[in-house]
Amino acid sequence: MKAKYIILPLLCVCTALAAQPNDSNRHQHGEDSTDVFFRHLSLNELTVTGVTGSTKMKHATAPVSVISPQELRATASTNIIDAIARQPGVSQLTTGSSISKPIIRGLGYNRVVVMSEGVRQEGQQWGDEHGVEVDGSSVGSVEILKGPASLMYGSDAMAGVVILHAQPTLAEGTMRGSVATEYQTNNGLFAYTLSMAGNQKGVVWDARFSDKMAHAYKNKYDGYVPGSQFRERAGRLMLGLNRQWGHTRLTWTAFHQTPSIVEGERDGVTGQLEHEQTSLTSYGKSLPFQLVKHYKLVWDNSINLSSGYLKAIVGYQQNRRQEFEESTTDYELFFKLHTLTYDLRYLSHDHDGWKMSVGLGGMYQRSGNEGEEYLIPDYRLFDVGLYATATKQLGERWTLNAGLRYDHRRLHGDELQEDGNMRFADFSRHFNGLTGSVGAVMNVTDQLNLRLNVARGYRTPNMSELASNGVHEGSVRYEIGNQQLKAEYSMQIDLGLDFASRYVSAQLALFANRIDNYIFCHRRAEVVEPGYLTYAYTQGDARLLGFEAGVDLHPIHSLHFENTFSYVDAQLMHQPASTRYLPFTPAPCWTSELKWELAHHSHSTLAHHHHGTRRSAFLLNNLYAAVGTDCYLRQTHIYRADDTETATPAYLLLNLSAGTDVHVGGKKVAELYVVANNLLNRAYQHHLSRLKYADVNVATGRQGVFGMGRNITFKLVVPIQF
Numbered sequence: 001m002k003a004k005y006i007i008l009p010l011l012c013v014c015t016a017l018a019a020q021p022n023d024s025n026r027h028q029h030g031e032d033s034t035d036v037f038f039r040h041l042s043l044n045e046l047t048v049t050g051v052t053g054s055t056k057m058k059h060a061t062a063p064v065s066v067i068s069p070q071e072l073r074a075t076a077s078t079n080i081i082d083a084i085a086r087q088p089g090v091s092q093l094t095t096g097s098s099i100s101k102p103i104i105r106g107l108g109y110n111r112v113v114v115m116s117e118g119v120r121q122e123g124q125q126w127g128d129e130h131g132v133e134v135d136g137s138s139v140g141s142v143e144i145l146k147g148p149a150s151l152m153y154g155s156d157a158m159a160g161v162v163i164l165h166a167q168p169t170l171a172e173g174t175m176r177g178s179v180a181t182e183y184q185t186n187n188g189l190f191a192y193t194l195s196m197a198g199n200q201k202g203v204v205w206d207a208r209f210s211d212k213m214a215h216a217y218k219n220k221y222d223g224y225v226p227g228s229q230f231r232e233r234a235g236r237l238m239l240g241l242n243r244q245w246g247h248t249r250l251t252w253t254a255f256h257q258t259p260s261i262v263e264g265e266r267d268g269v270t271g272q273l274e275h276e277q278t279s280l281t282s283y284g285k286s287l288p289f290q291l292v293k294h295y296k297l298v299w300d301n302s303i304n305l306s307s308g309y310l311k312a313i314v315g316y317q318q319n320r321r322q323e324f325e326e327s328t329t330d331y332e333l334f335f336k337l338h339t340l341t342y343d344l345r346y347l348s349h350d351h352d353g354w355k356m357s358v359g360l361g362g363m364y365q366r367s368g369n370e371g372e373e374y375l376i377p378d379y380r381l382f383d384v385g386l387y388a389t390a391t392k393q394l395g396e397r398w399t400l401n402a403g404l405r406y407d408h409r410r411l412h413g414d415e416l417q418e419d420g421n422m423r424f425a426d427f428s429r430h431f432n433g434l435t436g437s438v439g440a441v442m443n444v445t446d447q448l449n450l451r452l453n454v455a456r457g458y459r460t461p462n463m464s465e466l467a468s469n470g471v472h473e474g475s476v477r478y479e480i481g482n483q484q485l486k487a488e489y490s491m492q493i494d495l496g497l498d499f500a501s502r503y504v505s506a507q508l509a510l511f512a513n514r515i516d517n518y519i520f521c522h523r524r525a526e527v528v529e530p531g532y533l534t535y536a537y538t539q540g541d542a543r544l545l546g547f548e549a550g551v552d553l554h555p556i557h558s559l560h561f562e563n564t565f566s567y568v569d570a571q572l573m574h575q576p577a578s579t580r581y582l583p584f585t586p587a588p589c590w591t592s593e594l595k596w597e598l599a600h601h602s603h604s605t606l607a608h609h610h611h612g613t614r615r616s617a618f619l620l621n622n623l624y625a626a627v628g629t630d631c632y633l634r635q636t637h638i639y640r641a642d643d644t645e646t647a648t649p650a651y652l653l654l655n656l657s658a659g660t661d662v663h664v665g666g667k668k669v670a671e672l673y674v675v676a677n678n679l680l681n682r683a684y685q686h687h688l689s690r691l692k693y694a695d696v697n698v699a700t701g702r703q704g705v706f707g708m709g710r711n712i713t714f715k716l717v718v719p720i721q722f
Contacts, residue, residue, distance in 0.1 A: 061401060061439030061440065061441055061451050061452065061453040061494070061496075062145070062146065062147050062439065062451070062453045062455070062494050062496070063089070063146045063147070063494065063496055063507075063509040063548065064143060064144060064145055064146065065084075065087040065088060065089070065090065065142075065143075065144040065146070066141065066142070066143050066144075067083075067084055067087070067141060067142040067143075067144075068141055069140050069141050069167070072136075072139065072140075072141070072142070073180075073671065073673065073715065073717060074657065074659050074673050074675070074715075075675070076184070076657075076675035076677055076711070076713035076715075077136065078097040078098060078100075078184075078187075078189065078214065079097075079098060079099075079100050079131060079132070079136060080132060080134050080135075080136035080139055080142075080164065081100035081101065081102050081131070081132055081162075082094075082097075082100050083136060083142075084102075084142050084144065084162070085100065085102075086591055086630065087144055088509075088548035088549075088550060088564040088565075088566045088591075089104060089105050089146050089509075089546075089548040089566050089568075090102065090103065090104055090144060090146075090566075091103040091586040091589075091688055092688065093108055093128070093584065093688045093689075093690065094686065094688065094689050094690065094691075095128065095129045095131075095261075095262065095689075095690045095691065096217075096225070096227065096228040096230075096259065096260075096261075096262045096691065097187060097214065097217050097228055097230070097708060098131065098214070098228075098230035098232070098257065098259040099129055099130070099131040099259055100131055100132070101125070101128075101130070101131065101132070102114065102132070102162050103159075103584075103586060103688060104144070104146055104159040104160040104162075105146060105147070105159060105160070105511065105513070105544065105546060105568050106159075106544055106546070106568040106570040106582065106585045106586060107158060107159030107160075107544070108159065108584075109125060109126055110125060110126055110156045110459065110462050111156065111157075111158040111159040111459055111488075112156070112157075112159045112160060112161070112162060113149070113153045113156050113157040113160075113161045113162070114132055114134070114161075114162045114164065115153075115161060115162065115163045115164060116134050116139075116164045116296075117166060117251050117253065117296060117298045117300075117315070118298060118300055118313050118315070119296070119298055119313065119315035119317070119341045119343075120153070120156075120315075120339075120341055120363065121133065121134060121164075121317075122317055122319065122337065122339040122341075122363070122365065123292075123294055123317075123319040123321070123337065124319060124321055124335055124337055124367075126462045126463070126464040126465070127464070127472070128472075128690055129261070129290070129690075130321070131257075131259075131292075133255045133257065133292060133294035133319065134164055134255065135193075135208075135210050135232075135234030135236070135253070135255055137180065137191070137193040137195075137208070137210045137234075138166060138167075138208055138210070138234065138236050138253070139164045139165065139166070140165050140166055140167035140168065141165045142162065142163065142164055142165065143162075143163040143165065144160065144161070144162050144163070145160045145161040145163070146159075146160045146509070146511075146548075147159075147160055147453070147455060147457075147492050147494055147511060147513075148160075148435070148437070148455040148456065148457030148458075148490055148492050148513075149161045149455075149457075150405065150407075150433070150435040150455075150456070150457045150458045150459075151387060151389070151403045151404075151405045151435055151436065151437045151455065152387070152389075152403075152405075154361065154362065154383065154385045154405070154407050154458075155383065155407055155409060155431075155433065155458055155459050155460050155487075156459050156460075157457070157459075158457035158458065158459045158488060158490050158515070166206075166236075166238075166251075167197065167206065169197075169199060169204045169206070169240070169242065170197055170198060170199040170204070171199060172199050172200075172201065172202060172242075173199065173200065174198060174199050174722075175196075175197070175198035175199075175200075175722035176196075176197055176198070176719065176720065176721055176722065177194075177195055177196040177197070177719075177720035177722075178193075178194075178195050178717060178718060178719050178720060179192070179193075179194055179717075179718045179720065180192065180193045180715070180716065180717040180718070181193075181715070181716050182713065182714065182715045182716075183713070183714050184214070184711055184712070184713045184714075185710075185711060185712045185713075186217050186218060186708055186709060186710065186711035186712075187214040187215055187216065187217035187218070187228070187229070187708070187711070188214060188215045188281060188283070189212065189213070189214035190212070190213055190214075191210070191211065191212035191213075192210070192211055193208060193209065193210040193211075194208065194209050194210075195207065195208040195209075196208075196720075198722075199242070202241055202242040202243055203239075203240075203241060203242075204238070204239070204240045204241070204242055204249070205237075205238060205239050205240070206236065206237070206238040207236065207237050207238075208234075208235065208236040209234075209235050210232075210233065210234045210235070211232070211233050212230075212231070212232040212233075213230070213231045213232070213283045214228075214229055214230055214231075214283070215229045215280065215281045215282055215283050216228045216229050216280045216281070217708045217709075217711075218708075218709055219681075219683055219706045219707060219708060219709040220681055220683050220709055221683045221697070221700065221702060221706045222273055222697075222705055222706055223272070223273075223280075224273075224280035224281070225262060225273060225691075225705055226260075226262070226273050226274070226275030226280060226286065227260040227261050227262040227263060227275070227286060227288075227289075228260065228262050229260050229282070229283060229284075229285070229286070230257065230258060230259040230260060231257070231258045231283065231285065232255075232256065232257045232258075233255075233256045233257075234253070234254060234255045234256070235253065235254045236251070236252070236253045236254075237251070237252045237253075238250070238251040238252075240300075244304070245303060245304055246301070246302040246303040246304045246309075247300075247301070247302050248299075248300070248301045248302075249299070249300045249301075250297070250298070250299050250300075251296075251297070251298045251300070252295075252296070252297050252298075253294075253295070253296045254293075254294070254295050254296075255292075255293070255294040255295075256291075256292070256293050257290075257291075257292045258285050258289060258290070258291055258292075259289065259290050259292070260285050260286050260287075260288070260289040261288045261289055261290065261323075261473075262691055262694070262705060263288070263694070264691055264694020264695050264704065264705050265694075265695055266694075266695045266696070266697055266698070268698060270698075270699060271696075271697035271698040271699030271700060272699075273705070285328070287324060287325065287326070287327075287328065288323065288324060288325045288473070289323075289324055289328075290321065290322065290323050290324075291320075291321075291322040291323075291324065291331070292319075292320070292321050292322075293318075293319075293320040294317065294318070294319050294320075295317065295318045296315065296316070296317045297315065297316045297317075298313065298314070298315040298316075299313065299314045299315070300313045301313065307348055307349060308346060308347050308348040308349050309346070309347045310344075310345075310346050311343070311344070311345045311346075311347065312343070312344045312345075313341075313342070313343045314340075314341070314342050314343075315339075315340070315341045315342075316338075316339070316340050316341075317337075317338070317339040317341075318336070318337070318338055318339075319335070319336070319337040319339070320334075320335075320336050320337075321333075321334070321335045321336075321337075322334045322371070323371075323473065325473070331371055331372075332371055332372050332373045332473075333371045333372075333373050333375070333473070334369065334370040334371035335367060335368075335369065335370075335371075336367070336368050336370055337365065337366075337367045338365065338366045338367075339363055339364070339365045340363060340364045340365075341361075341362070341363040342361060342362060342363070343359065343360075343361035344359060344360050344361065345357055345358065345359030345360070345361070346358050346359070353392055353393040353394070354390065354391070354392055355390070355391045356388070356389065356390045356391075357388065357389050357390075358386075358387070358388045358389075359386070359387050359388075360384070360385070360386050361384075361385055361387075362382070362383045362384035362385055362407075363381070363382075363383060364380075364381065364382050365379075365380065365381040365382075366379075366380050366381075367379050367380075367463070369416075373470065373471070374416065374418070374423060374424070374469075374470050375464070375468055375469075375470040375471070375472055375479070376413075376424075376463050376464050376467055376468055376469075376470075376481075377413040377414050377415075377416055377423075377424035377463070377467050378413070378414040378416070379411060379412060379413045379414065379463045379467075380411075380412045381409065381410070381411050381412075381463075382409070382410045383407060383408060383409035383410070384407070384408055385405055385406065385407040385408075386405065386406050387403060387404065387405035387406075388403060388404055388405075389401065389402070389403035390402055390403070396443070397442055397443050397444075398440065398441070398442055398443075399440065399441045400438075400439070400440050401437075401438070401439050401440075402436070402437065402438040402439070403436060403437050403438075404434075404435075404436045405433075405434070405435045405436065406432075406433070406434055407431075407432065407433040407434075407435070407458065408430070408431070408432050408433075409430070409431045409432075409433075409460050410428065410429070410430050410431075411428065411429045411430075411431075411460070411463065411466070412427070412428045412429075413425075413426065413427050413428075413463060413466070413467045414426060423469060423470075424467060424469060427466075427467070427483055429460075429461075429466065429483070431460040431487050433458035433460075433487060433489075434456075434458075435455075435456045435457060435458045436455070436456050437453065437454065437455040437456070438453070438454055438455075439451070439452060439453035439454070439455075439494075440452050440453075447499055447500055447501055448497065448498075448499050449497065449498050449499075450496075450497050451494070451495070451496040451497065452493075452494070452495055452496075453493070453494040453496075454491070454492070454493050454494075455491075455492050455494075456489065456490065456491050456492075457488075457489065457490035457491075457492065457515075458487060458488070458489055458490075459487065459488040460487045460488075461485040461486075461487065461488075461519055461537075463481075464479070464481065465481055465482065465485055465519050465537045466481045466482065466483050466485060466537075467481040467483060468480060468481040468537070469481065471529055471532055476532065476533075477532050477533045477534070477535045478528045478529045478532040478533070478534045478535070479521070479535050479536070479537075480524070480528070480534065480535070480536040480537070481536075481537055482536065482537045482538060482539075485517070485519055485537065485539055486517045486539065487517065488515055488516065488517050488518060488519060488539075489515070489516045489517065490513055490514065490515040490516070491513070491514050492511060492512065492513040492514075493511065493512050493513075494509065494510070494511050495509075495510045495511075496508065496509040496510070503553065503554060503555055504551070504552070504553055504554075505551075505552045505554075506549075506550065506551045506552070507548075507549065507550045508547065508548075508549045508550075509547060509548045509549075510546075510547045511544075511545070511546055511547065512543070512544075512545050513543065513544040513545075514541075514542075514543050515541065515542045515543070515544070516541055517539045517540075517541070518539055518540060518541060518542035518572070518582070519537060519538075519539045520537070520538065520539065520540075520572075520582065520583060521535045521536070521537055521538075521583075522535065522536060522538055522579075522641070522642075522644075523535055523641070523642035523644060524536050533642075540572050540573065540574075540575070541572070541573045541574070542570065542571065542572050542573060542582055543570075543571055543573060544568055544569065544570045544571075544582075545568070545569045546566070546567050546568035546569060547566075547567055548564065548565070548566045548567075549564065549565045550562070550563065550564040550565075551563050551564075557597075558596060558597040558598070558600070559594075559595070559596055559597075560593075560594070560595045560597075561592075561593075561594050561595075562591075562592070562593045562595070563590070563591070563592045563593075564590070564591050565588070565589070565590045565591075566586070566588065566589045567588045568585060568586060569585075569637065570582035570585045570637075571637075577640070578639075578640045578641040579639060579640070579641045580637075581637040581638055581639055582639065583638070583639035583644055583645055584645070584687075584688055585635070585637055585638075585687075586635075586687065586688060587632045587633055587634070587635035587648060587650075587687045588632070588633040588635075589630070589631070589632050589633070590629075590631040590633070591628065591629070591630050591631070592628060592629050592631070593626055593627070593628035593629075594626065594627050594628070595624055595625075595626040596624060596625050596626070597622075597623070597624045598623040598624060598625065599620055599621060599622070599623040599660075600621065600622055600623075618662075618663070618664055619662075619663040619664075620660045620661070620662060620663075621660070621661040621662075621663055621668070622659070622660060622661045623658075623659075623660040623661075624658065624659055624660070625656075625657070625658045626656070626657045626658070627654075627655070627656050628654075628655045628656075628657070629652055629653065629654055629655065630652070630653045630655065631650070631651075631652045631653075632648075632650060632651055632652075632684075632686070632687070633650050634647065634648065634649055634650040635647060635648045635687045646692070646693075646703075648685060648686075648687040648692070651682060651684040652682070653677065653678045653679075653680075653682055653684070654678070654679045654680050654682075655675070655676060655677050655678070655679060656675075656676040656679055657673070657674065657675040657676070658673070658674050659671070659672060659673040659674070660672055667721070668719060669718065669719075670716060670717065670718050670719075671715075671716070671717040671718075671719075672715070672716060673713070673714070673715040673716075674712070674713070674714055674715075675712070675713040675715075676710070676711070676712045676713075677708075677710075677711045677712075677713070678707075678708065678709060678710050678711060679710060680710070681709045681710040682709075683706050683707075683709070684706060684707050685704055685705075685706055685707060686707055689704075689705075689707065691704055691705035691706075692704040692705070
């Protein structure tokens with residue numbers, strides 16, 4: 001089943017729930033999972049909890065999508081962003097099957113912050129072909145905040161935040177492990193993950209190793225797509241201490257990925273995609289390819305005080321990105337990025353209906369070039385932000401919240417001379433930003449809630465936008481930065497309502513967003529490097545309007561018919577028709593799923609079967625079957641100047657899925673899932689696929705590379721209980 005589209009507070013993430021117990025106290029208080037909608041969704045241990053069924057969430061102002069652990073396991077995907085891209089208002093910019101970048105309400109790149117292990121994920125995310133360096137199997141649940149979140153996360157959270165939550169720590173005296181494996185028929189993807197976790201006398205630990213490999217994928221127009229194969233390995237170790245005074249945890253992660261690069265060049269006679277003389281079903285890498293290594297160390301602390309909580313988290317990341325074009329041993333491009341992030345915050349308990357928080361956070365970065373080619377200069381970045389939030393409950397019907405934040409960022413690019421010519425000039429830029437947010441929710445009736453939120457977002461230009469001067473192989477163009485760019489500021493209004501009854505639940509989220517100094521890339525007539533088009537960064541004012549809507553019909557307990565629709569209209573202001581629309585705006589999308597829960601047994605029923613006849617020793621629980629469609633409407637709102645974009649026709653994909661838990665002797669011994677995507681083997685091109693603009697197939701007259709054809713995924717999860 002798709003994740004429910006729900007509404008959660010944007011500001012109250014940090015304020016409304018300060019009085020919730022931490023992980024260790026939760027288990028001591030005997031928390032019942034049936035009473036809590038989100039058992040453990042946390043950012044820096046700021047636990048977000050809500051209630052189930054007909055009990056309303058009464059402290060909500062801005063839209064959020066939440067994907068539960070079971071829903072992630074039941075989803076077929078090739079990376080973690082691919083797994084969440086069907087959420088309302090969320091899309092992905094793709095390069096093949098291994099590289100995906102999140103797009104929220106038409107905005108992406110450095111306008112979306114990805115949080116992993118409680119810190120910002122920093123890995124040169126300005127690049128078209130730079131994905132998110134996180135092992136999907138290590139993600140327990142996902143929370144997607146939509147709209148400006150600069151108040152809590154600083155610069156870059158203009159479009160929203162994707163929070164990747166790890167699995168919660170276990171109850172004291174518990175040890176648990178799992179073995180999971182997956183196979184996909186289209187690209188031969190094979191993956192497995194091994195995990196072990198425990199909690200003995202408050203000493204908590206978690207260890208995981210994952211491996212994934214895939215050969216080239218195929219579709220009915222291109223056949224196999226050379227360069228779409230990839231290999232991925234990842235590991236995670238966490239060691240911590242839970243006590244009455246709070247907790248302290250140290251987490252280390254490593255992520256290695258070797259994605260080949262789809263260039264899309266075709267034979268001029270046959271129109272076939274060109275490739276090396278190697279098997280297209282080989283799992284080995286082929287030129288050109290990237291070698292990405294990402295390491296992260298996070299120290300997370302929480303101290304319980306009489307008046308509230310004190311939270312502190314420090315993280316160090318190293319991202320190493322190499323690109324090999326002519327040789328498998330000699331790299332042409334090599335970025336090495338060091339990032340230190342810090343966050344200190346205090347959260348008060350409830351006092352006369354008030355809950356407050358204050359915080360200080362920021363990061364330091366140092367990036368260097370160690371290859372033979374250059375695109376951006378070596379640089380250093382430092383920023384710091386100070387913020388405060390407050391929430392007030394007024395009676396039974398109203399909740400108000402507000403916050404304010406001040407940010408300061410410094411960027412310094414180093415000089416570089418190449419062959420006696422100035423490649424990069426030495427420069428420094430300073431940015432200051434003041435952002436805020438205010439929201440209210442009114443519980444009109446026991447079934448209807450109305451929400452309003454106004455937020456100001458802020459983003460500084462990144463080093464690529466300021467100082468690029470070189471060939472960007474990933475986008476096949478020569479890029480020129482602009483050191484005079486100003487910071488982006490947005491003002492967004494969100495209006496939401498939700499309705500819930502016994503047979504119907506519905507949600508609607510409307511938004512209007514005005515962005516001053518919106519930064520984008522446009523084509524220039526001059527040719528700086530033969531064989532490459534020249535693009536330069538500029539900026540102008542933009543406005544975005546749109547909505548997400550969802551309806552879930554459940555006439556009987558075991559049957560659900562869910563529908564969601566997302567739409568965004570993004571325009572540059574005061575522009576002619578050819579440059580009116582922002583480039584790479586997602587097409588309108590309608591998703592639909594009919595799900596039948598064939599068997600669902602409670603714990604008491606399972607225990608009865610366990611103590612009953614032998615015939616009941618084997619039991620299927622949580623058995624379901626579902627049929628769904630993904631319908632993308634035609635996208636004609638494009639940036640037409642210089643053939644930057646082309647229109648994308650509408651298409652519909654049919655999907656089938658089924659899953660079950662297997663119980664033997666009253667204990668769950670396995671989870672099984674089968675998911676068939678694009679069952680009719682439809683040939684399509686997603687509007688945000690960068691491969692859409694590859695060479696023309698002279699045999700068919702079609703331009704670009706198409707998406708993955710029919711793909712059937714088999715998943716097996718075996719829990720190990722000690």
